[in-house]
Amino acid sequence: MPQTRAVRFHQFGPPSDVARFEAIELGDPGPGEVVVRMERAPIHPADLNRLEGRYGENPDLPAVGGIEGFGRIEALGDGVGDLAPGMAVALARVTGTWSERVRVPADRLVPLPPNLDPDLAATLVINPSTAWRMLHDFVSLAPNDWVLLNAANSAVGRAVIRIARCQGWRPLAIVRRPELIPELLDLGASEVLLDDDGLRAALPAVTQGAPVHLALNAVGGASALRLANGLAPGGTLVTYGAMGRRPLELPNGLVIFKDLRIRGFWLSRWFRQSTSDQRDSMFQELIQMATNGILRADVATSFPLSEPSAALTAAAKDRRSGKVVFRMTPGSTGII
Template identity: 40%
Template sequence: MLKAEYQHRGKVPQDVIEAVELTLPALPAGQVLVKVLAAPINPSDVLTLTGEYGMLPPLPAIGGNEGVGRVEQLGEGVSNLKVGQTVLLPVGSGTWVTHLHAPANKLIPLPDADPQQLAMMTINPPTASLLLSEFVDLKPGDWVIQNAANSGVGGYLIQLAKLRGFKTINVVRRESAIAEVKAEGGDVVLVDGPDLPKRVREATGGAPVMLGIDAIGGAATDHLAASLGEGGTLVNYGLMSGQPCQVSAASFVFRDVTLRGFWLAKWFQKATPADQFKVFGELTQLIAAGKLKARVAATFDISQIKQAIAAAASGERGGKILIVP
């Protein structure tokens, strides 16, 4: 058994983490032994290793915030699960491991579907879903603009928007990303630049765009803000550029654009169990039915954690990096 552990944080994420032997104690009552089937590496995981994320676990720590596993052994008193069942692992449980103990009442049984796709459902799909529903009351036929459209959240957002009848303008930072975003179902794909607003108006025939979604910050935020219609809302959920969001006063003063922020962790804190069940119930059904999926660029074993982190931190991969023990 192995775990991907880090004792400190540093600027080069792959340098601070390594695969070490894992020894689990006797299985406590009320818990189950789970074999991890798949666990993704998200941008937030990389930022946690560098110390730049908004919520950092105490050290030493095991990496990984989401994933799925298979129940291998039941602790005393566990009656709600069965050996062999696929389960969704608790958020933040240190999922870059071959095996773990988890409280039975914190594990969610999953349908029999692709474990790699199910492993990515806890963070990116609900982020995309909530970005589309929580800020602007969109109607079928409405336009949405997003940058980082070739990211994990970007891909889910394109698919969910199409299922809900919305049209997407998808902004990328390099020409080589255009084909993959079009293949995902993006209605319009544009390379970012200062003239983005003009090209957006041409692509939409001048239709107002009332929701913008920004994952980059810096000048890219301003390009999206200037592309929105009067009274539009721009939501930032990431800072891939490492620069503060920039928005011209003209967007705020003359066109009444609003800039908001979104962090899934905050939503989890405020959402009722019924709200969470509604969101995850829909997403689970879509993923199990193959109607919602993410590209997988590569898979790595726990023993290859340094290579996996380096791949996840690189800027030109064509999909998600997964740990598959």
């Protein structure tokens, strides 16, 4: 039985303690399956939550980490004739991408142009899809509408800025660190404000009284309340992350008198409920934006798979710009 090497955890706990680089069974591709030789796989906040046992759905143990990545097809099972060895692919709707090789159903592959930057290819599915869906599925935005978002320096936030700008909307980015302001303006944010008590007074001056219909919240607590206060009556607050680890606390009056829509987004749920046509059409849009240079890779640093503890420590570090990414060993066969 072919094996490969992967970053796996046998118990939940602090990610850098529980992750181990070890041999795992790979198996041969069965009907409808392919083996992908992985090149890059990012570490997301959701990955850290999975290792901690604090995610929406905890995996059976032992489990290999990683929920997206990029690689090239290496071996094909029966019935996948439209694919070919060497094709560049991203992996969507999978777990276990922190591995030198993965064996997956062929319908989990997103075929990519051959020369896409590997870091961008490895980070094209989860955060850009989340940004795309939140910008399109909750509110019908008109040209020049403002979109308010906190944690704007996150990978999702950066994708929201880039996609919103490209679609003719105005991203109003909220950050907790002033040093990020020039960088996010450069990236395409129409305005960048600090996530503090001055936000409420600063917002109307920026929007010049234009109603804000959509706010995207990845922090919670006081930051979410600041977004809610910035919304127009009937506006929609979409919560998709909880980086501040504080609950949503919204005054009754905001809901009664402003009739705000309080919504949630979870990409896993969207993936489950969507059709393959809906997924394909979104991936085509994202690939087009990646090819045109609208979406970019923001990678802070990378580590080999053999250094999971260092990689996970770096990924859990505060005030980082860009993703920590596993790069699979160049030149290694990966099969042992």
